[in-house]
Amino acid sequence: MKHDSRLSSVLHALLHMAEREGSMTSEALAQCMNTNPVVVRRTMGLLRQAGLVASARGPAGGWTITADLGTVTLRQLHEVLGEPAIFAIGNRNETPDCLVEQSVNAALDAAFADAEALLLDRFAHVTLADLAADFARRHAERRARSR
Amino acid sequence: MKHDSRLSSVLHALLHMAEREGSMTSEALAQCMNTNPVVVRRTMGLLRQAGLVASARGPAGGWTITADLGTVTLRQLHEVLGEPAIFAIGNRNETPDCLVEQSVNAALDAAFADAEALLLDRFAHVTLADLAADFARRHAERRARSR
DNA sequence: ATAAATCGTAATAATTGAAGTTACATGAAA
DNA sequence: TTTCATGTAACTTCAATTATTACGATTTAT
Numbered sequence: 251m252k253h254d255s256r257l258s259s260v261l262h263a264l265l266h267m268a269e270r271e272g273s274m275t276s277e278a279l280a281q282c283m284n285t286n287p288v289v290v291r292r293t294m295g296l297l298r299q300a301g302l303v304a305s306a307r308g309p310a311g312g313w314t315i316t317a318d319l320g321t322v323t324l325r326q327l328h329e330v331l332g333e334p335a336i337f338a339i340g341n342r343n344e345t346p347d348c349l350v351e352q353s354v355n356a357a358l359d360a361a362f363a364d365a366e367a368l369l370l371d372r373f374a375h376v377t378l379a380d381l382a383a384d385f386a387r388r389h390a391e392r393r394a395r396s397r
Numbered sequence: 398m399k400h401d402s403r404l405s406s407v408l409h410a411l412l413h414m415a416e417r418e419g420s421m422t423s424e425a426l427a428q429c430m431n432t433n434p435v436v437v438r439r440t441m442g443l444l445r446q447a448g449l450v451a452s453a454r455g456p457a458g459g460w461t462i463t464a465d466l467g468t469v470t471l472r473q474l475h476e477v478l479g480e481p482a483i484f485a486i487g488n489r490n491e492t493p494d495c496l497v498e499q500s501v502n503a504a505l506d507a508a509f510a511d512a513e514a515l516l517l518d519r520f521a522h523v524t525l526a527d528l529a530a531d532f533a534r535r536h537a538e539r540r541a542r543s544r
Numbered sequence: 545a546t547a548a549a550t551c552g553t554a555a556t557a558a559t560t561g562a563a564g565t566t567a568c569a570t571g572a573a574a
Numbered sequence: 575t576t577t578c579a580t581g582t583a584a585c586t587t588c589a590a591t592t593a594t595t596a597c598g599a600t601t602t603a604t
Contacts, residue, residue: 252562252589253482255489261501262489269497275579283489286564291580308572309578324504334562335400338485338590342402342409342430349539350416353532354408357471361519365512372508385500392496399560399591422550433593438551455601456549482590485561 254334256293259283260327261381263290264303268319268382273312293331300330319382325373336366401481403440406430407474408528410437411450415466415529420459440478447477466529472520483513 263279276287276294283290294313297303302317328334340362341355410426423434423441430437441460444450449464475481487509488502 252560253485253487254562255487256562257486258489258498258501258505261505262495262498265497265501277579282495287580288565288582289563291582292563295581305580306572307570307578307580308574310573311571311579313580324508335485338400338482339404340400340402342405348409348429349535350412350532351405351409353528353535354405354412356531357523357528358405358408361471361516361523364519365516368515369508369512372511376504376508381500381504384503385497388496388500399589401591403591424550434551435553435594436592438553439592442552452551453601454549454551454599455603457602458550458600460551 253338256331256334257324257328259285260293260297260331261324261378263294263313264297264315264322264378265381265385267303267313267315268378269385273306273310273314275312279313296330296332297327300326302327302330317378319378322378323374324376325370328370328373336369337362400485403478403481404471404475406432406436407440407444407478408471408525410441410460411444411462411469411525412528412532414450414460414462415525416532420453420457420461422459426460443477443479444474447473449474449477464525466525469525470521471523472517475517475520483516484509 262283263274266279266282267274276290279290279294280287294303294305298305302315302322303313304316305311305313341351341358343351344355346352346355409430410421413426413429414421423437426437426441427434441450441452445452449462449469451461451463453459453461488498488505490498491502493499493502
């Protein structure tokens with residue numbers, strides 16, 4: 251299975267946008283992320299629907315962040331992306347008649363549910379502002395080292 | 398992404414085998430699980446390499462459990478299956494030069510690592526015997542209800 | 545021996561969902 | 575009116591699991 255990297259992508263894009271003044275075009279974002287402008291538009295379009303970013307057409311157009319970095323969490327972004335499946339492992343059949351399989355499903359589901367709850371809770375406690383601060387720290391460190 | 402259901406599959410197979418005396422053929426297991434005998438052999442072959450089951454060829458051949466149900470954990474089975482990727486979500490690029498992306502990866506990796514640790518810990522505390530007992534309970538309940 | 549049952553395994557196709565691409569319409573600014 | 579940029583539909587590519595086909599190897603029964 252090819253894994254879903256849209257959350258990673260939008261975070262990357264949003265932080266680049268936060269780092270600069272003004273807007274960024276799909277083309278510029280696509281270059282940052284080594285991908286295609288259409289892919290950027292598709293994903294950013296979901297964020298626009300959620301009111302997190304705005305887009306403008308025409309020359310001087312592009313994407314801008316409209317939300318406050320401190321209030322947008324990874325969990326919110328996960329939801330905005332449509333809550334894609336988190337696990338690459340799962341039950342063979344979600345609603346089996348077989349009692350054996352029901353036992354198997356129950357055990358696996360319980361474990362996955364707990365892991366998912368933990369992950370989403372972690373996501374809920376990380377904001378874009380946190381990531382921007384982490385980036386700033388790494389940036390300062392790199393400058394210090396190169397001196 | 399199509400998710401990996403081999404852990405679910407082998408658990409289903411092992412419990413069916415535990416439930417009966419003697420061995421089961423790949424064909425019989427495949428029918429239980431609504432799949433193909435070759436798929437069963439492929440997966441069970443990994444368990445055989447790990448010493449958990451034995452196979453015999455020829456008429457009266459098939460698969461038998463050789464391990465003690467109380468000592469085999471879901472985690473062990475996950476390992477035997479080659480520790481397939483747990484998450485369907487991931488970073489776009491695992492070793493980026495971009496500092497922004499490094500921050501994003503660090504945040505996501507930390508959350509995923511914790512969720513994975515929790516999941517594997519859960520898996521480590523569930524044995525085949527536990528699942529067999531859960532099945533027996535469900536079985537008794539169904540018989541009671543149908544009376 | 546011979547036949548039948550069963551595993552072992554290679555090679556290939558089907559399936560699924562994300563990602564990438566092409567094409568073109570729409571709208572805004574100079 | 576030209577140019578730049580988004581909005582979207584349609585299609586292709588890609589990656590990984592699962593399914594299927596085919597055939598060889600081994601064991602039991604007669």
